[in-house]
Amino acid sequence: MKRIGLIVLAAFIGGAAAIGGYKLLEPKNSDLSFADEQNVRFASNPKISSAGAVDFVEAAASVSPAVVHIRTSYSGGSQKSASPTDLFEDFFGGGGRRSQRAPRAASGSGVILTPDGYIVTNNHVVDNADKIEVVLSDRRKVSATVIGKDPNTDLALIKVDATNLPVVRMGNSDNVQIGEWVLAVGFPLDLQTTVTAGIVSAKARSIGILARDQQQEVTPEEYEEYQRTGKVPAGAASNSIESYIQTDAAINPGNSGGALINANGELIGINAAIASQTGMNVGYGFAIPVNLAKKILDDFRKYGAVKRGYVGVTFTALDADNSERLKVKDISGLYVTGVVPKSGAEAAGIQQGDIIKKVDGAIIYDSPDLQEKIGRLSPGDKVQLTVLRASGDTRNFNVTLKGDDMLNVSKPVLAKATGASIDKLGASFAPAPAQLKTKYGVKTGVVVTGVQPGKLFDYYEIPKGTLITSVNGKPISTAKDVELALPSSKNGTASISGIGPEGKFTFTFPKNIDN
Template identity: 35%
Template sequence: MKKVLTLVLVSALGGIFTLSAYKLFLEKDDAVVVSTTDSTPSFLPTTNLNALYSAEDKVDFTVAAENTVNAVVHVKNITISTGQMSFQDLFLGRSPQRAQEGTGSGVIINADGYIITNNHVINNSDKLTVTLNNNKTYEAEIVGTDPKTDIALLKIESDEDLPYVTFADSDTAKIGEWVLAVGNPFNLTSTVTAGIISAKARNLDQTGTFLQSFIQTDAAVNPGNSGGALVNTNGELVGINTAISSQTGSYVGYSFAVPSNIARRVIEDIMEYGNVQNGILGISGGALNSKFSEELGINDTEGIYIANVIEDSGADKAGLKEGDIIKEIDNIKVSKFADLTGHIGAKRAGDVVNLTVYKNGSLKTIPVTLTRNETFTMPLVGMVKNAKKEDLKRLNAKNGVKITDLDGQYETYWKKNGVKEGCIITAINDIEINNIDDVKNALKNKSQYEPLRIELINSSGEKERYNFR
């Protein structure tokens, strides 16, 4: 019996030693993974990416769309044009006319029926109609226009209060911010597209005639969207859709809007004064970069270099000089001329702006009162400005505008004939000239085939007449 028990015990001990040796020397270690609710996986399926964001972080366009679509209208422009006269028309003594139709969009800006749109949408119209999103149609009248900013103000009469969009501060709009473009492309009812603000202070004019400052967006804008609304996610008006960059005429990725601050100032001026009270700083120059700075012999590569200061302008009266560098306007950094003109475009004559200027080796803050534009670039002649009493008295002139800069192409011709800066233009095509508005009107009313006749007093005080064909 003892032998049996001894054998069993020895066998048990042998088994224990064998198992222990296997566990200790032969069996491979397998890592044990413990999953907890706090662990974050290193990747997520694309369908679960939204789980990373809370409901408050998600962009919701529905409220903005609902607040805007009923305030955006369809604008129809009917223009009566005269066609080529046939023999039958001549025999019957009638003039052939046909109606041409153009379309665009507009935005209701108050309950009384004031509508903002683009000037090019309603230009040369003989009849304007506005159709709301509920398909009601109204005849519209033009309250005023500003071709320079491409903004126009219309008015319709309705028996009920109309839905409208409120203005946002476009200066606070940020690059990368979500926006909606709402309009009537392709003669549809209000259509909404979404995108972001791609850039600010864009200037599309390559001729230098207009100093533009557009908001650039990648929200899809097509023909018919002109005059429509660009709104933020609160449904507030950030800009008026105006142009697209395209070789085909259809949307290809970039569109541009007049900032709401500029549009608002324009229509407020039209409603209050009947015209636009544009304010100017009174400088010319260019944006600094490495190449330009090297040519000028300066180290600064950011800001606006002042090349010329207009006589009697706000800049002149504030003491700005050629060679000064504008770094900021009202604490807003400026790196290109459109930054400057975009901010000033929201101001009017008489407003004060604070410029941070690098002047005489140090930064200075200089307040400048904006003035009305009293200069105009006249074809064949150059820049002219409203003449002061002493300017007229010096050449014994009763009226006229003063030549301040001669056109470089014709400068030699003028100086050979005794005409230089300071001479007075007294009449254009037999129309008496007293200011630059008279100059603009005389040139505007001149027939295409009519010669340009200029009457002036030269540097010797002699009155002369010049005819240009």
């Protein structure tokens, strides 16, 4: 009996010494990446298949306490609203981010990543806010400060002064499968924590929202080159990264910045946008993959900003139409339209006319496939690109990514276009959904998502939801196409054609409009 007591005592002392030693040597949270910190925190938690069971009770219960309500307020003099109440400029309706006067208050959602108060949300939830208030699951209200934000991915990291907070376990968005059950958790319509269920309906989806605010005017000559070669003019190029997880889980205004989780209760995405003709959920939601978010959030905590690496090429995604125009046989991959001088791509030997088929062995079908993978890397990282040459040879190139400062390349100054611009039209646009194009028997088109009072579209009474099919006789499919086609007008007038509530229409207006 005495011997057993000594064994138990020795075991207790040994265990205490081990724990004490670990605590002395335990690295500080700030020394770890968010992913490494999660691995330590959840090391003893067994993982099950992300497909999970149809019963979502356990997943919802584990995540809901770590999803917070974010309230923001704005000064009345702000000219650009970042209000999340419209859920990042509802795809086809519901207000729009380009309102002339900022809201006095707005709300969104966020996800707690660490017990000491780091919270991920959308950039558009906190951008331009004068005050950020976070309502925790225990109903406490705490002030938050912005650690970093990035309009190119629509991600932001904020911090509250609190401890012992519940956290969400990060998953692996690369493992997400189409058809997999997912839950959206957030604070829609200013309600309390709400959980909705759906499936993943698509991956690597680009909807053109982030690029819209980064477009600039281009000259007619540059537009003609774009039509001929597919090379996007420097002034119209965007550094935005859109590779969304698409889901039909109900997402509404206020869900922005909330959690998209799998049936295992793991965070796989940050909810960011919806596709809807009403501004409410009647369509699809879009979430930023967590694997992309991990890198961005780590950069925020380390540097306060994103350290982004670049391959150093401009490209156009191939499809049947682009391949015919460019006179190439392949209808998938990225056709290199230009190589940036002194970039990693130039140093590796990539040339104009090459077609990028793989990145690190993963097949590239469209631009989001490449952009998301590069978006996870930093300057100095290496990436292998598999390229199809015009000669028919397939070659691998090892490219060292460079940053903005390393490229040391000045973008050409574009001549100011003298024609109309989207700003002068007083309208915003989004790609038309396939069902709408099918309904009207057209192959291309954009939908009017917002109209500013007193400007051209308002004057001609063109309402939101109108389908625009061509500008100056040129088919258009994106807001970028609209911007590029506007300067090509002739004889001092420009024309816009489309289909509205009363049928087909075409209207013309002076090229050099002032309003």
